[in-house]
Amino acid sequence: MSFPKGFLWGGATAANQLEGAWNEDGKGISISDISTGGSATSSKRITPQLQEGTYYPSHVAIDHYHRYKEDIKLFAEMGFKVYRFSINWTRIYPTGLEDEPNEKGLAFYEDLIDECRKYNIEPLITLCHYEIPFELVKKYNGFASRKTIDCFIKYCRTVFERYKGKVKYWLTFNEINNGTNPVGGYLALGVLNELEKPTEFMHPKDDPQIRFQALHHEFVASALAVKLAHEIDPHYQVGCMQIMATSYPLTPDPADQILTQQHNHRMNWFCSDVQCRGYYPSYMHRYFKENNIHIEMADGDEEILKEGTVDFYTCSYYMSFCQTVHTEKGNEVAGNMMGGTSNPYLKASDWGWQIDPIGLRYSLNEIYDRYQLPIMVVENGLGAYDKKSEDGKIHDQYRIDYLRAHIEQMHEAVLDGVDLFGYTSWGCIDLVSASTGEYAKRYGYIYVNRFDDGTGDFSREKKDSFYWYKKVIASNGEDLA
Template identity: 65%
Template sequence: MKEIKIEVMMMAFKDGFLWGGACAANQFEGAWNIDGKGISVADLCTNGTKSNPKRITTKIEDNTFYPSHEAIDFYHHYKEDIALFAQMGFKVFRTSINWTRIYPTGMEEEPNEKGLKFYEDVFKECKKYGIEPLVTLSHYEMPYALVEKYNGWASVEVILLFEKYCYTVFDRYKDLVKYWLTFNEINGGITKLGTVLSLGCVKDYNGPVVEADCSPQTRFEALHHQLVASAKVVAYAHKNYPQFKMGNMNVFLTSYPRTCDPLDVLENQRHNRVLNWFCSDVQVRGEYPSYMNRFFKDNDVNLKISEMDKVILKEGTVDFYTCSYYMSSCITTHDDVETVEGNLAGGVKNPYLEVSAWGWQIDPDGLRYSLNEIYDRYQIPIMVVENGLGAYDKRSDDGKIHDTYRIDYLRSHIEAMENAVEDGVDLIGYTPWGCIDLVSASTGEMAKRYGFIYVNKFDDGTGDYSRERKDSFNWYKKVIASNGKEK
């Protein structure tokens, strides 16, 4: 009998797949007080390290280094940087707009024209090279004046001010930007670190960022205001700019039960529901999930959700889902377990995984698992808009940076995405984080580098801002040119 061979072909990334990279305005722009820009929450964050947490101060202190003030000065280097992105073959560039560059305090009647012109120039420069901007409206920054007056998103008044800002940039960039994200890692507001970065609920707080906190009641009120603001902005865009595609953005903090103890499985389910699913369930499905009723009851949270809020949430659902993915951790009800660091939230150590220099567990299979879970739940297109390895980049004897560790990390995660596509996931884009070196949001340092492009800038404030290609630059260029076939 003749043997019949069946070849199973790996499904390639679809034609038009959006390969690119991602940055955030407050982490790479610099020019913090130039051309009318106001003070944001990020501008009051000092530098730090893994062992010495960055602080948030209530005013600018003398003899204290604030890394966002200069960052890598994309503000004056954007043409050079976008040209380098184009050399790699970027199809998309994810960036954000500094709210305080458009409305310095968030409360002005008229926008700052110099700020509007800057982003117009950036987006036009992207278009010149055929790069599609993917713009985050709020990426871990807000006018500090709104913190002082309203305690950030804890007050409902901020919704109208955010709307005004969004509608201003929509109108200005309607012919330049198609893809928009409302809030970066919106579910990060559930964590302590997100109290500062995402919600801005730090009125009168002056100390280490990781210790900033607010009551569950305040936190979830602020998060509700963000969810309503997001829905209102999405609905407005759908009505007035049908060419726009509106997305959400979650930090996906993949977790596994540490043991097969049913209590561990239940605790992991609870963790995933609250941290990974709650915000996206609202933004994709348009309503609060029933499982949050128990959580709110157990944590003495009483939200005043009006009937109008419910209508707004239902009308403002997103077109596509995006997330950051860096690592996974374990969840357990057992004591005496080893913990690890993480993005916004750490967890219990997984003995099967290696860790990065910053203690983040490396788990490419977790990305495949996560994408399958997300797509099974929502059935809408997905982008991975942050993924990468923060590492110490050191020069070799030849004076170059041979970052094979970064290539290995990214290759394994691209292979995981490829497997997820084969599993049936509708994946439409990938923008690795910090495609050019920038200031770390979690630690406030330059030493934790992610980029394909090295920037000569250091944690003591020195450096000439010169740019150079790492080995990963040419590697990623080949990945894009082959649509993921060459890795």
Template identity: 65%
Template structure:
């Protein structure tokens, strides 16, 4: 058992979840900076201004901003060949509307990427990972206004030019199809103007949701086409949350309901970004939801020109779809579903399904026939130190081992899989709950949900395990 010789092993993080330094060196306020902490039972909230009596975990996070050399050295020790990270838009353009970029922000990412290259690590950079300038939310209601497209283009072209010799692999929007779901809308489209309260309850109409998503799809296509024209060395990818769903029963109604779920949630955005046009099945969905999108011929041409080179996704779990009432349900990443009686779940109720990853990769590759990278996958768990002071996270090793085995089986099935970057390779703030207690990393960070902790880094058992996986190219699990 081994993967292709040039397989990109690594790990993934996001700027707003691990960078910290929220108001340092000219950085502006982004939407995550106004998100409080939360838990599984008490959701994090959005406030329209910083409150002294609330805790905002992204403000310090794990302070990668001041620890990046130490952290990248640890990634290199594990043998990373690729490191997926993102750029905070507000570190480059604090409000998104400045004429000139913030030089100190540009220098920071330049130093990060140079540090990666020093160790032979390729940066894989997400341009927008669940963050945008809050000033654009106040003025435009986020991506609901098409004026934001040009501002996003300016930001992208600035970083393309600055990092053209340091970054080869780019992703436009993180989990762009999350905008189909109400929770994903709040995280990725930031249509939350004037709203205060739990993130999960932010009110956004289906019409506004899909208008905002359409603007993101246009923005993605524009910057991909620009990159292809001006920087032929770039490889441009999309990024989707793959929410694998099976029909709960063999009732044809359940089968049709699962098909509809997969069309809208899993295939819609990637069909646009890879095939270059809106799929026919969305016409009925828009009609049933009372959604009317004005898409000009010029915009259709933009979508055709801006198709991506490779496909990436996050995969954590699967669920079931049913039309039957009274079935048990489970929670999940942006969306839950009916409980699968054959699966176990994590501490946060996410069902664990390695075979679902193999199934999903086969479905994706058969549909698109372009290279695939799994850029998020992992187990959020409550890591506790043992009596010897170490963190023996055998449960994480077991989860990752089984998913790596599933990926290998998918390659044997014929899938062109180019890389794997498990999520939260170093502990960070959870995007879904805003807490540190939900840990994913190979590296433990002494930072806790009350804001305490000295930010020191420690290796978990999974650190050396993953190091050996990379060194043997997946042969030793």
């Protein structure tokens, strides 16, 4: 049971969830820096004005900014072949509006890339992972304005040119299809329709017309970035990144089949159809008409989308949902900022995310059948409460079981004929949860001594899963015991 030769094993993080140092060395304020902490039962808040005495998890996170060499060394000890991380846009252009980049930010990521390469770890860099400059939100309402496209491309040109010859793989926008949901208006698109007062992170003031127009502008920005990358370095490979929110019909009722198809069209296929195929799919026309949405395209946009299709496809996969017209209250389930109906055949994590390894095999087959592009799973993992045992160690067999089951199903997909070339499990080191702003929701192979009450010395410790994943990588997926 081996994976293809040269398979890229590794882990994934995001700058706003682990770096900290939110206002050091010239960094500006990103959209994540004004998001407060929260919990599984209490939504984070977006505060357009920073509030004294309020907890903002991205401000400190796990202090990776000052500890990246220690962390990369631990990743290398596990045998990582690839490390997916993001560049925080506001470290390079603090407001997004500057004419010249911030050299200290460029130097930091160059040092980080060099540290990876020292251990023969391939960098996989996300250009925008929920880190849009907040000044662009205030000035342009994020990607609701075409002017933000120009700011993004300026940033892309800077990093593409600076890191030429050191990086091969890039991703444009993290989980871009989150922009099809109200919660993604701010997080994925930088759209904030209420600037005068704080708003709930999970329930922002939404305007679908503005949101889908902003999403169109991100499509154009992504396509232009792909074209620019290929012009600067023909060896650059640029991918899209989607949430794979796998859904099944709950019942054989044909109405459930149609509902599920409509959900998958909008949630799972719309954005990747545009980024992989280069044009808007026909099924969205009815959705736009019925929801009174009109997409304004500038001259040349259609050509840009066609010419700027991605080289490979990547996704996050954590769980699956069911869809039904028969839902009774109490059967709802949520996860990764999505929602649906619970599946009676599945168990759930501590946070209620339903665990469905077979759904990953199913999804990979669906993706590859649709696009015939190389695929990488760039997020997959189990958020759980990790407690130290009497021996002072973290025995996270539950995480090993989760990951093993998903890796087994990835291999089944490879046997099915899917061109899968890499896997970066999410949160390879404990970090701050994007959805809830908690430290308590831990994903990592490496335990970080930091807690939601502000205590902890940030020290790093290896969990049982650290040694297990090291063995998986060394055997190229053959030894999963």
